[in-house]
Amino acid sequence: MELNLSDETIFIGMVAIAAFLLMQGFMVPTFGENRQAKKRLKKRLRSIHVNTASPVSLVRRKYLRELSPFERLLESLPGMARIEHLVEQAGRETPAYRIVLFAICLGVITGVVGAQLLPHPLMGVAIGLLVGAFPFLKLMRQRAQRLALFEEQLPDALIVMARALRAGHPFADAMHLVAEEMPEPIGSEFRIVFMEINYGGDVRTAMSGLLHRVQSVTVMVFVTSVLIQKETGGNLAELLDGLAAVVRDRFRFQRKVRTLSAQGRMAAWILSLLPFVLAAVLTLVSPNFIPMLTGDPAGRQLVLVAFVLIVCGILWMRKIVRIDA
Numbered sequence: 001m002e003l004n005l006s007d008e009t010i011f012i013g014m015v016a017i018a019a020f021l022l023m024q025g026f027m028v029p030t031f032g033e034n035r036q037a038k039k040r041l042k043k044r045l046r047s048i049h050v051n052t053a054s055p056v057s058l059v060r061r062k063y064l065r066e067l068s069p070f071e072r073l074l075e076s077l078p079g080m081a082r083i084e085h086l087v088e089q090a091g092r093e094t095p096a097y098r099i100v101l102f103a104i105c106l107g108v109i110t111g112v113v114g115a116q117l118l119p120h121p122l123m124g125v126a127i128g129l130l131v132g133a134f135p136f137l138k139l140m141r142q143r144a145q146r147l148a149l150f151e152e153q154l155p156d157a158l159i160v161m162a163r164a165l166r167a168g169h170p171f172a173d174a175m176h177l178v179a180e181e182m183p184e185p186i187g188s189e190f191r192i193v194f195m196e197i198n199y200g201g202d203v204r205t206a207m208s209g210l211l212h213r214v215q216s217v218t219v220m221v222f223v224t225s226v227l228i229q230k231e232t233g234g235n236l237a238e239l240l241d242g243l244a245a246v247v248r249d250r251f252r253f254q255r256k257v258r259t260l261s262a263q264g265r266m267a268a269w270i271l272s273l274l275p276f277v278l279a280a281v282l283t284l285v286s287p288n289f290i291p292m293l294t295g296d297p298a299g300r301q302l303v304l305v306a307f308v309l310i311v312c313g314i315l316w317m318r319k320i321v322r323i324d325a
Contacts, residue, residue, distance in 0.1 A: 014307050015276050016126075021314045071095060083136075088213055090142040091185055099135055107132020146185050151218050152251060153186040158222070158244035165237040171226075172197045189214060203230060218247055261321045268317040272310055 074097035075084065084096040111128020115121040157178045164174035172194055179191035189210060196206040207223045225243055229236050282289050293299040 086139050090139045091146050103132045103135045150185050155244040155248040158240045162237040162240040264321040
């Protein structure tokens with residue numbers, strides 16, 4: 001006796017929910033900021049009166065001029081601004097509407113083919129939705145990798161700026177030196193800031209634009225330090241040297257935390273997915289065992305309680321493993 005379609009659908013849904021929670025909780029970059037850190041970042045920015053909304057930069061105007069009227073119309077659709085921001089943070093130059101059209105076509109084609117080939121049409125629809133989300137998941141992964149690399153390069157960039165300031169260069173030229181000497185992604189980001197300042201833009205607007213593109217507590221500290229120094233005065237070179245040391249120590253601490261928590265993350269994956277693996281093995285070894293459990297109302301309640309406990313365990317292990325720094 002085999003599992004009926006409803007049981008298969010429920011089982012696949014449980015596995016998908018557990019895998020999603022595990023990926024959200026345990027597949028984070030070394031320097032990735034969680035949602036609470038981003039809330040603290042926005043709160044601190046409001047306290048120093050920095051506009052967290054997307055600033056209208058020279059690069060943005062150039063980007064809009066290069067699009068056709070129809071493309072600009074597509075870019076103005078609801079939700080496109082967030083996708084465009086994600087593309088910008090990922091370091092890509094592909095227009096946002098192309099990402100959306102590609103995801104829709106990919107999801108629809110996969111869903112139609114899956115609905116025709118699979119025994120249950122809903123399974124094909126679910127697979128189509130997952131495949132359609134792949135371009136956005138890829139962008140999110142590229143954004144996380146780019147942010148981690150940017151923060152790893154930031155201490156060296158701050159030291160270069162500090163030395164340029166001690167040599168008598170103005171702040172904008174120090175930014176330009178980093179843009180010329182440092183590799184991607186920090187070189188391109190500092191180049192954008194230099195261009196906006198060099199073409200008559202405000203330093204506050206240019207620096208808040210950097211923070212809007214690279215949303216990180218570390219970058220927030222750098223932007224805040226520069227803006228406060230511009231208003232109150234002080235030795236900016238010495239400030240950047242101290243900030244570089246702090247960022248480097250924080251990065252070292254995050255690496256140590258990630259190494260020490262690796263065993264906990266692996267244990268979370270094994271303990272959370274082990275019940276589903278055992279259920280699949282039992283289905284192959286003894287096909288009548290699982291239907292005997294799910295066919296009884298009490299058995300279904302036990303399965304539901306077990307799944308709720310698995311979800312609670314994932315959330316609890318994520319709370320233990322994740323350390324804010």
